[in-house]
Amino acid sequence: MALSLLIQTHKRDTMMSTLLVIDDDRLHCDLLQMALARHGYQVSIATGGREGVALFRQLRPLVTLLDLRMPEMDGLAVLKEIRTHDPRAGVIMLGGGATEELENRARELRVTDFLRKGLSLDVLIGAVHRVAQQARRQASSEQARAGEEADQLPDEHILVVDDDVMARDLLVRFLGLRGYHVRAAPDGREALRLIGESVPDLLILDLAMPEMNGVEVLRALAARDYAGRTIILSGHHNDSLLAEAWALGPQEVLDKPIDLERALMAIQLVMVCREC
Structure with a gap:
C-alpha cells in the first residue's frame, strides 16, 4: 500500500512540472525548451503531430504548447485527439498567421489559450505560468475530491x-x-x-x-x-x-x-x- 502511494505521488509530482512542446520547427522547440527549463519546468518536445499525441498520452503534461500549422497533422487535429484523452488538459495554441476562423475552431475545441506567434518570450512564459497554476489547482481539487469519495466508500x-x-x-x-x-x-x-x-x-x-x-x-x-x-x-x-x-x-x-x-x-x- 505504501509503495503504491509512493508511486502515485511521484507520478503526480512529475506531472506537476512537465510541459510538452509540439512544433514542427525544431529550432523553435529548442528555444522554448531552454527558456522554460530556466523556470523549473521539465520540457519534452515533439516535432510532429502524431509524435506529440503519443507523448501526451505517455506524459500527461501539465501544459502543452501546440503549434497550429504543421504538416500531416495540424494543431487542430492534435487538439481534438488531446481532448478525447483529457477534456480539461491545459493547452496553449501558438497560431502564427492564424485566421479568425481557425482561432474560433480552436476555441470550439476548448483550447485553454490562443497566442499569436512572434510574441515576446515574457508574454509566452507568463501565459504558461497562468495555465500551469490553473492546472495545478484543478489537479489538487480533483485529488481532494477523490480522497473524500474514497473515505465515503464502505470498507466492510x-x-x-x-x-x-x-x-x-x-x-x-x-x-x-x-x-x-x-x-x-x-x-x-x-x-x-x-x-x-x-x-x-x-x-x-x-x-x-x-x-x-x-x-x-x-x-x-x-x-x-x-x-x-x-x-x-x-x-x-x-x-x-x-x-x-x-x-x-x-x-x-x-x-x-x-x-x-x-x-x-x-x-x-x-x-x-x-x-x-
Whole structure:
C-alpha cells in the first residue's frame, strides 16, 4: 500500500512540472525548451503531430504548447485527439498567421489559450505560468475530491453463501458495485472454510441448502465463537427451521426472491449496529 502511494505521488509530482512542446520547427522547440527549463519546468518536445499525441498520452503534461500549422497533422487535429484523452488538459495554441476562423475552431475545441506567434518570450512564459497554476489547482481539487469519495466508500467484508447461482451472483455484483468487499460460497462447507481463512464483517446466509443448511452453518460458527454479524435468506416457509435460525442470533432475515434495495438497507443498518 505504501509503495503504491509512493508511486502515485511521484507520478503526480512529475506531472506537476512537465510541459510538452509540439512544433514542427525544431529550432523553435529548442528555444522554448531552454527558456522554460530556466523556470523549473521539465520540457519534452515533439516535432510532429502524431509524435506529440503519443507523448501526451505517455506524459500527461501539465501544459502543452501546440503549434497550429504543421504538416500531416495540424494543431487542430492534435487538439481534438488531446481532448478525447483529457477534456480539461491545459493547452496553449501558438497560431502564427492564424485566421479568425481557425482561432474560433480552436476555441470550439476548448483550447485553454490562443497566442499569436512572434510574441515576446515574457508574454509566452507568463501565459504558461497562468495555465500551469490553473492546472495545478484543478489537479489538487480533483485529488481532494477523490480522497473524500474514497473515505465515503464502505470498507466492510461480506460473505454471501447460497447454492442458488443466480441469487448469489446478483448479490455479489450488486454489493461490489457499492464498494463492499464481497466473497461468495456455494454451500455451507465452503463457507466455513472461507470464514476460517478470514472472518467477514457480515455473513449473508441462505437458510435452505442441501447437505449443510443455514442452521447447521450457524451452529458450527457458534462452536467457533464467530463474532461477525449474520443476515439469513429465507426462500421457504419452514417455520421450525426459521425458529431454529433465530435462536442462533442472526441480526435480520430477508425473504427470497431478494429485494436488493431492502437488502442494502438491512446491510447498512446491521453494519451501523455493529459499529455501535
